[in-house]
Amino acid sequence: MPTIIDQAALEGMTREALEARDVETLRATLAAAHPADVADVIDRLDDDDKVVVFRMLDPAQATEVLDEAGWDATRELVSRLSATEIASLLNLMPMDDAAELLSEDVPERQQALLAAMRKADAEEVRDLLAYPARSAGRLMTERFVSVDPEMTVTAVLQLLRELDTEVETFSDLFALDAQRRLIGVIAIRDVLGAQPERLLSEILRPPSVTVEPETDQEIVARLVSQYDLLTLPVVNSTGHMLGIVTVDDVIDVLVQENTEDVLRFGAVESGNVPEAYFDVPVFQAVRRRVGWLMILFLTGTMTINVLGWFEEALAQVVALSFFIPLLIGTGGNTGAQTVSTMVRGIALGEIRLRDAGKVIMRELTSGLILGLLLSIAALGMALLLGNSIQLASVVAVSIIVVCTWANTMGAIVPLVVQRFGLDPALVSAPLITTLVDATGLAIYLLIARALLGL
């Protein structure tokens, strides 16, 4: 019984069999592996080998592998195989996954592949593609179990027995009226626990949460997580049921949003779908970083102006400049810490705009405390390095003010960004660091001028 499947081992075996051209072993190895693992291995093979391995798979496995493979591998496979071959696999895929593949991985071949697909399936995919990217409509499947509330439990059990194998999930049944409006949800366990002759209308519960097809996937994920749902019905503005979002799609969304959060916090744009590290060509990776880097660089040039204003003071007390990197660095670190807690608190709905005053006071206070603690270290360090008590005091006082300032900025900037309807996750660690560089510098040199009488 495999406890945890070892992908590295599978990769090794695959490569060995490929090298030895041992088709027998290769086929057996792949057939025994989970499609998700085969997809991971294919992601890591050379382009030619990707195709060789893919062609060894039976259609069911190939379909799942195509669904699970990375962006790069998917594109490669789709470009090497004929439209008919790919379309026959897309027909076997849950339609929400087919729509995702067509729109995100190979948009340029979308029309050709749709034309080669089975007509009913292609129609369904086109419906899904009409919804905005990253919406509930895109995530949902139209293959849910709909039932008539006037059915008996026995009739439902019979219906389930004969159900299309393409229905994705079984955990909940959805009772629709004659106009296909959603009137209730029945958990499969309630069906199994009920007397055979009871009517569904007697055991259904009104749906507690539904979303519209345009709802953003992040909200979908938050609802599923908040209410521990296995399925979330998607209903349009007239109450008609369009489909369900299943929990496995939500998990993918959470992993994807998580990646995006971390990248954004590092000031890296992610693609429409975050791809695996090696899937992004170097030039693409550069393109996703150079925008922010350039903005930050230009913002950072303010530091040159600030230093220019204080040229005289810096010339009089050369030692002043020695503490500049440390002071603004500490300010940046403090600000980055605050931003990470803010961005997360806002994303989870723990911090709302009307909490702004409370949040700012809180961060001002903790910045002050942190500044006081660090100022002790700063004072000791400056004296130890042989500086005058005057200069050491300037450094210590500056640390207190800079930490308080950086902490407060780290709270205010994400709130302002949110106030203007933008995503607070745009406020990255580098952004706050850069903002604190110029302002922290000015604070330090103003304090120096005041205390040293320059």
Add this chain to the structure above:
Amino acid sequence: MPTIIDQAALEGMTREALEARDVETLRATLAAAHPADVADVIDRLDDDDKVVVFRMLDPAQATEVLDEAGWDATRELVSRLSATEIASLLNLMPMDDAAELLSEDVPERQQALLAAMRKADAEEVRDLLAYPARSAGRLMTERFVSVDPEMTVTAVLQLLRELDTEVETFSDLFALDAQRRLIGVIAIRDVLGAQPERLLSEILRPPSVTVEPETDQEIVARLVSQYDLLTLPVVNSTGHMLGIVTVDDVIDVLVQENTEDVLRFGAVESGNVPEAYFDVPVFQAVRRRVGWLMILFLTGTMTINVLGWFEEALAQVVALSFFIPLLIGTGGNTGAQTVSTMVRGIALGEIRLRDAGKVIMRELTSGLILGLLLSIAALGMALLLGNSIQLASVVAVSIIVVCTWANTMGAIVPLVVQRFGLDPALVSAPLITTLVDATGLAIYLLIARALLGL
């Protein structure tokens, strides 16, 4: 039909009813709301009101609210109610959730509450508590549906009809042998689709993935996400089945790990369980930040030494110092970008240690390209500000070298940390920024000395 439940509205109505002492309305409002929303409202009320509202709930709702409420609110409620009252709610809770509450929210009252609980339940909780924190054993529930492989489909359906309401999930049935060793999994849909007289042994599949109770929750989450599972069986080293982890617990883990990732990347320690923003007292928030800030501050003092070594050069060309914050800031930003992609790539298993060479070459290349692009801006900017072509060249060349260096460091540091068995997520944006500050400074001043002949 509520599309999205408006928590702010529920909070407003609750507060109004509380103020007006309108018990009737309060009770009705709460009864109609989802326990997860009631928990969110309770989190935001004053301590006295928390208890008032909580006492209005019927036991089923109160149990769920207690489970869903934040750390702070849970502690407050548990401290205000008698052990008997709380224990009766714990008896109604899934035992994995009860164990989590007892160990993480109110460890100091664990023994008293266990003593007040129903004996069988307390026993089960004690079993769970014996597993390490954040392990599969802690997440799992012992209430899964176990079946004898020799049962017929009809017999299973009968069994399900009479099943304990405390069984958490229904999606998969687990076939155990006489020694309670796991021999197969049967999806409920396969049971419903099978002929009534068939034996389970004919339709069961061997379990594709299992974990041991000691497996870390992050691995559990990765497996559930990789293989789209609804349940994951937990099996000990002798093959005996202990319980299952359900997908709702995995979603909680993902949200929790996501919070931790962002906080860590901002160099903030999170608690054992990440609490909501306002749940962390200010002093506690300071305590979680001061450690890293102090380490970074002390590391940052290296910049003072570096500047000291180049004192003469800086005195000769005062304008050199004007570019210091911009140069090291840009290096820090570049490094932070790289670290964010690295940390994520490693966490998702896309980057492995044996890819180290490839990764380092890749980041060296993209750092070089980014540096070249920024150097054009740097050259123009330095000349525009009226600096000599010599000084402008020093700045431009330094930008190229510093970006390349910072990018490479951003790749190497997380790999080294992983190599030593530590979590690469420890490498935060502030850490890399601070490391780049001192080294970037040295690079800049060495280049200046060489090119300007100082």
